[in-house]
Amino acid sequence: MLIGIPKEIKNNEYRIGMTPAGVRELVSHGHHVMVQRDGGTAIGLLNDHYEAAGASLVDTPEEIFATAEMIIKVKEPQPEECKMLRPGQLLFTYLHLAPDPEQTRLLLESDCVAIAYETVTDAQGGLPLLAPMSEVAGRMSVQAGAHALEKAQGGMGILLGGVPGVAPAKVTVIGGGVVGINAARMAMGLGADVTILDRSLPRLKALDEQYGPQLKTLYSSVESIEHEVTQSDLVIGAVLIPGAAAPKLVTREMLKKMKNGSVLVDVAIDQGGCFETSRATTHQDPTYEVEGIIHYCVANMPGGVARTSTFALTNATLPFALALANKGYQQALIDDPHLRNGLNVHRGKVTYQAVATALGYDCLAPEQAVG
Structure with missing residues (x-):
């Protein structure tokens, strides 16, 4: 051929x-x-x-x-x-x-x-050709989010891991798949206070057994998403329905309750994004602001x-x-x-x-x- x-x-x-x-x-x-x-x-x-x-x-x-x-x-x-x-x-x-x-x-x-x-797909129900880029994007999402939180980038000026005597940033990851797990690992590694939300109880149980009290797990619902998002400094959207458009889980109304200078990173942007206010951006111009919240929605994040x-x-x-x-x-x-x-x-x-x-x-x- x-x-x-x-x-x-x-x-x-x-x-x-x-x-x-x-x-x-x-x-x-x-x-x-x-x-x-x-x-x-x-x-x-x-x-x-x-x-x-x-x-x-x-x-x-x-x-x-x-x-x-x-x-x-x-x-x-x-x-x-x-x-x-x-x-x-x-x-x-x-x-x-x-x-x-x-x-x-x-x-x-x-x-x-x-x-x-x-x-x-594969025999285990996974997505073997998406997984490697999901691993990269999950890890990069925290790197990108941490950078966007810097004051010079429009963020509120928070160090993800804090320092002795100063609390770390609160990071919420929506979705416990490959992207979400890799994002949570990176955020925990940097010392952040990390919560992951998912609708699969077996997945939440597995994460709890693997990471223990270092990683907080919550069942994903409209109420739990709203509560966590509005308390967070960095929110990472890591939701995937294979081949389908991503559901809009974070609304503009929720953004209005967030702290000015907080950051949203939408890794689901390739499938339309899981934040209502998401629109695709590029590495050349990666962020924009809506309701005082910095959005990072680069559609080819692993290309970085x-x-x-x-x-x-x-x-x-x-x-x-x-x-x-x-x-x-x-x-x-x-x-x-x-x-x-x-x-x-x-x-x-x-x-x-x-x-x-x-x-x-x-x-x-x-x-x-x-x-």
């Missing part, structure tokens, strides 16, 4: 869909890989590294989209990339379609086959640590990329129901129910699409 790795073009996005090691693996299985020149240079993955691994370097994305059978990316295709996709061409990347009607429309119009990293993120992501995606290349996408999806769960768009049809529900499309069952 001819596989193309274009350079990412989203604002301040320096990750790349495959490392030289991944290229070497695919080439060793008899596949051909094209990599856009300088696609990984910003994170130390040089053109020479890709050539030594067996890749062909090309100068423009147009060359890749015009000829590759499978496109492997990191972020969702931008409108100009969607318009280069060809009928039947396979796209393997993050999509986050539920809150993005324009991208969905363009993918449907392209007649391509699009598999989303974020809805591929692009080298770490690239290696973490491609370690997870490579086995699936190999299966798609070795078998062809139809056989690979037939053989692996967990990879099949990643199929979001197939030849002009939406094939993921949560996306169809969010955007008002009919849903074609993925089994029918590839059967």
Whole structure:
């Protein structure tokens, strides 16, 4: 199979869909890989590294989209990339379609086959291609929140861990999944007073057993969210419903009861955000203020640590990329129901129910699409 790795073009996005090691693996299985020149240079993955691994370097994305059978990316295709996709061409990347009607429309119009990293599952019910970026984003959320709390950044001027004689910051994490756990770990490591909310009692029990009294756990309800948010210095939104738009759990009215200069970090922004007042921002201009509260809503947060993120992501995606290349996408999806769960768009049809529900499309069952 001819596989193309274009350079990412989203604002301040320096990750790349495959490392030289991944290229070497695919080439060793008899596949051909094209990599856009300088696609990984910003994170130390040089053109020479890709050539030594067996890749062909090309100068423009147009060359890749015009000829590759499978496109492997990191972020969702931008409108100009969607318009280069060809009928039947396979796209393997993050999509986050539920809150993005324009991208969905363009993918449907392209007649391509699009598999989303974020809805591929595993035997334990997890999301193995989302997990590594969730780990990064969870850890970064505390780093970003701590910075935003500094007075020069618009925050109230609080050190997350405090100092002897001065209380630490109060941090509330909404959601006890991969993002939430990693955020809580980082915040506890910095000495903050941390509470995590979730609707799963087994998850709260597991967290209590793992961390003991260092981490407070609360069942998530409208009342408990409002109480904790209004008392907090830093709130991290870490809620995920796979493939679906994130629920709006923190309202503008709650913001009015918070302390001026408090900070909200919305890690769910890729799926539309879990704060009513959230709107996507970039690493170039990461924060804005609503009701005196600083919002950090960067939609590609792991892109800020692009080298770490690239290696973490491609370690997870490579086995699936190999299966798609070795078998062809139809056989690979037939053989692996967990990879099949990643199929979001197939030849002009939406094939993921949560996306169809969010955007008002009919849903074609993925089994029918590839059967």
